[in-house]
Amino acid sequence: MMRQNFYAAVFAAGITLILTCLMVGVKLTSEGTELRVVGATSAQWAWILSGIAIVFLSQLFRDHISAASAGIPRPDFGKLLPAVSVQARLKPWLIAAVIVGLAVWPFMVSRGAVDLATLTLIYIMLGLGLNIVVGLAGLLDLGYVAFYAIGAYTYALLSSYFGLSFWICLPISALLAATFGFVLGFPVLRLRGDYLAIVTLGFGEIIRILLNNWTSLTGGPNGISGIDKPTLFGLDFNRRAAEGQTTFHEFMGIDYSSSYKVIFLYLIAVLLVIWVLFVINRLMRMPIGRAWEALREDEIACRSLGLNRTVIKLSAFTFGASTAGFAGCFFAARQGFISPESFVFIESAIILAIVVLGGMGSQFGVILAAIVMTILPEFAREFSEYRMLLFGLLMVLMMRWRPQGLLPSKRPHMELKR
Amino acid sequence: MSQLLLDVNGLTMRFGGLVAVNAVNLAVRNRQIVSVIGPNGAGKTTVFNCLSGFYPPSDGSVMFKGEQIAGLKDFRISRKGLVRTFQHVRLFSNMTVIENMLVAQHRHLNTNIAAGLFKTATYRRLEQEAMDRAAFWLEQVDMLSFANREAGNLSYGQQRRLEIARCMVTQPELLLLDEPAAGLNPNETKQLDELIVRLRDEHEISVLLIEHDMSLVMGISDHIYVIAQGTPLADGTPDEIKQNPDVIKAYLGEE
């Protein structure tokens, strides 16, 4: 036992040594036209060595550590929720209260808070969309941000080239992202599961690099700016109206305030999230939602019952993509400016983290996780350099103590009534 | 003589150098119970895997309702009305019994997304019909009172019955059962025996059965095929098989 741990410890320490030496121990710096390799300072080496020592010791005394940590009580957030029967009775009231709260709340807080809430809502949308793919259908998508980018650029381009409005572009963005999802998924989903992760990872990068280099169309790294904001039945939220148009404050006969625009965007985001939630909730109760779960549970049984697994997986993948397209369109409208920088791999990783953290398949968990993942960094601005470190730590701890996520999924069960 | 429902000729399956199934012939007519017996490792499950499309046969023809189905995709074969169970129960164990029955009817339901989102009348009608069919078959296997239970929490015998009901709700014409009595107690075996006979006599389907329980096989089969080491050894009525010296030596004798 001890001997086995010793080998494992040596192995883990070796891996740590190799990784840290490559990533921290040496640096490439450019001097003029030359590249030079610079070693780490002695202080950095001390850190590296102590890190390796920690890995070695923790692996060596793995059994003792897990025995000791087994005593730590594990939080069960599921217990905090009332029983299922009570939940069912309270649900309509709760939903009504939440919607009213969401609608009233922005008028009482600062602009910054509303803006942050809007961003959170975008991540909730993305989390819910990816949750269909990863949580419900069990497909690992590592390039989800590509569909988000497609949605955003669809609106940005259609708006700046053809002057199409946000409301028209919203379904177009979703449809276009879905089409890309379909075309990408069709060949890949016939293959084994692991290929999907690799192909989507590559697809995410391809889309980003394409946007970066197709300068004539997308403006390349400079992105697209001056994207129109959404309008309310043709009323816009600017200080001065464009030719032949009225602004919201003129129409209402009130003074101009820039916070109307922020609140309006926030309310649109709330509406979009409600729509996405509605669709997903219906999907889960529909034949297709059941088929996703069945396929995740036993693919062979599904095939023997005549279910076409490629089509079923493809539908989940396409739905997920369209949700990202939706979110992307809104993102472009809110920012007014987009560039490929907003759609890097780390975004995909964060969205995936939201899904995993939330408890795959659980919508409430995903919403909670999206809030945690967007609001915490705002509170911990001083630590922003360590953000990725904290993020990694959080993931490791989650996998260790709560692999099923904050609130593991509970699917609504179909009942036979007689 | 009734018409041939399944007609298998020279079915062969090779795994590398191993010939798991060697030139097997099978014939199943409408409303017949046909059994395949043979010692463990004889290749019976592999025959099922070939018939149901899980493995593409290396050689041979499989005619189902007069149509060549060898090499078709598994789900396509299932949709044609040839449905199987597995030697080890394969249920969707986190789903309820009724949901297991609904998944099996996936292609009979309205899968139009818009229809489902807004619960149109056709959508609800088809769902209700699926529910009714599910309830009917649960009743047939005596499982109706467990409809809202999670499938994973059922007893082994109940899981076996649910698996058969789940196949039947897809409205097959030929049901392939792979050792359905394995692990059942004598009482449950008797129920199974009655159920299979009822499937043939009342519901007018054919059953191809792999089974080790000799009294079950001899009692209900219209025809029996014996294979040993992948090769056909004998076939005939139960009485003929019981008296066949080759069979007695190779199979019955060792028990």
Ligand SMILES: Nc1ncnc2c1ncn2[C@@H]1O[C@H](COP(=O)(O)OP(=O)(O)O)[C@@H](O)[C@H]1O
């Ligand atoms: N996928 C496979 N790859 C290689 N050999 C296999 C495979 N499936 C079955 N076999 C072999 O085929 C033979 C018959 O197996 P099987 O059909 O399961 O027998 P039975 O169901 O009659 O007990 C066995 O020797 C088994 O090892």
Ligand SMILES: [Mg+2]
């Ligand atoms: Mg077998």
